[in-house]
Amino acid sequence: MELIRGIHNIRSQHFGCVLTIGNFDGVHLGHAEVLKGLLIDAKANNLPSTVMLFEPQPQEFFAKSNAPARLTRLRDKLLLLSELGIERVICISFNQQFANMHAEQFVSDILIKKLGVKALTVGDDFRFGKQRQGNFDLLVSMGKQASMDVKSTASFRQLNARVSSTLIREALAAGDLSTAKVMLGHNYAISGRVIHGWKRGRELGFRTANIALKRQVCPVNGVFAVQATIAGKQVYGVANIGNKPTFNGTRALLEVHLFDFAQDIYGQFMHVELIKKLRDEKKFETLTQLTAQIATDVAAAKQCFGLN
The missing domain is CATH 3.40.50.620 (HUPs)
Structure with a gap:
């Protein structure tokens, strides 16, 4: 083309x-x-x-x-x-x-x-x-x-x-990924190059691959079970889309924790399909609470893909 x-x-x-x-x-x-x-x-x-x-x-x-x-x-x-x-x-x-x-x-x-x-x-x-x-x-x-x-x-x-972009945005904002998929004809996805983040996920025991959403207003927010394509591989994972309120973040970011994946992929292009919404983004009072919730999210996402 x-x-x-x-x-x-x-x-x-x-x-x-x-x-x-x-x-x-x-x-x-x-x-x-x-x-x-x-x-x-x-x-x-x-x-x-x-x-x-x-x-x-x-x-x-x-x-x-x-x-x-x-x-x-x-x-x-x-x-x-x-x-x-x-x-x-x-x-x-x-x-x-x-x-x-x-x-x-x-x-x-x-x-x-x-x-x-x-x-x-x-x-x-x-x-x-x-x-x-x-x-x-x-x-x-x-x-x-x-x-x-x-x-x-x-x-x-x-x-x-x-079928319109407006109705798809409304479905995504409501976490209704199945309706959005029917209108799109495919899973809703976000793509971009993996950037260096704050390294907080690594400190918490859950490394993440991050994609900046730049100036665009994102139609989705929350935690999702996802399927990512990176480095020629398809990998399941769990993703957070939002501003990281626990860390008082201000920049919209897609953070993906990939299951059983440890390659260095900084600068590589990643395609992330949202499969199921698990919950809304939430601010936690302590890192212990956040870590426990991430572990729960990982388990829920793995169950979604039959990996437990």
């Missing part, structure tokens, strides 16, 4: 494509329906299937720390899109200049002149351009003049509700 970073990197050889546009946060089953339409059009027109997405996501740009929790980092999003068969992704830097672009200019200059979009597939609630003035009707109107076919994919429904 080809990745184009920024409008300035769209070249003449990228002219002529079928396109869909959106955040694709989570690349859930609702998104998959949109992408099915894209792939059908790509095959019919013998043109590359292309997805346009944004970094940061628009709500993150406008609302900053008040933006909804992101489900998927860019790296994971690209991997999921590639697995679905998408040939090309255009990642637009969402900055003030782009936010000020009028909807008509976006369609004329980017979609028609730069990309030569032959067919465009968008969700039924798609809005774009300065102050979200662009909508489906505008795309259809301008598309007719440029021989660009515009179609809307009907909202995908499952569990008697529309």
Whole structure:
């Protein structure tokens, strides 16, 4: 899959494509329906299937720390899109200049002149351009003049509700991993590079591999039974996602205690699937209480995987 970073990197050889546009946060089953339409059009027109997405996501740009929790980092999003068969992704830097672009200019200059979009597939609630003035009707109107076919994919429904990133966030926040999995089509996961932590887990007798969640607001919090992929191996474990309140932490962190695993994995990429929520994060008055609770969490996670 080809990745184009920024409008300035769209070249003449990228002219002529079928396109869909959106955040694709989570690349859930609702998104998959949109992408099915894209792939059908790509095959019919013998043109590359292309997805346009944004970094940061628009709500993150406008609302900053008040933006909804992101489900998927860019790296994971690209991997999921590639697995679905998408040939090309255009990642637009969402900055003030782009936010000020009028909807008509976006369609004329980017979609028609730069990309030569032959067919465009968008969700039924798609809005774009300065102050979200662009909508489906505008795309259809301008598309007719440029021989660009515009179609809307009907909202995908499952569990008697529309599949959306918002509903998945709500399920994750409630600890309902099974409902989130049904809507995502896969286990919810967090990925990133293993960093050096405070080494407190080692002192307590439970070494952890840590992933910083950086600026993103995490949609989950608490202690989970997990399955991690690291150094080419799949390993079970127990993870804490939160701010380490017992140590008065302020930085969101994913800490994973891997069962029967002692390799040095600092700097390596780790993929962590959340399988079952065990409890909420809690502040303990003493390290003895914390250590006892961790031992209980380890036992519960091992029981979840049939390891006891």
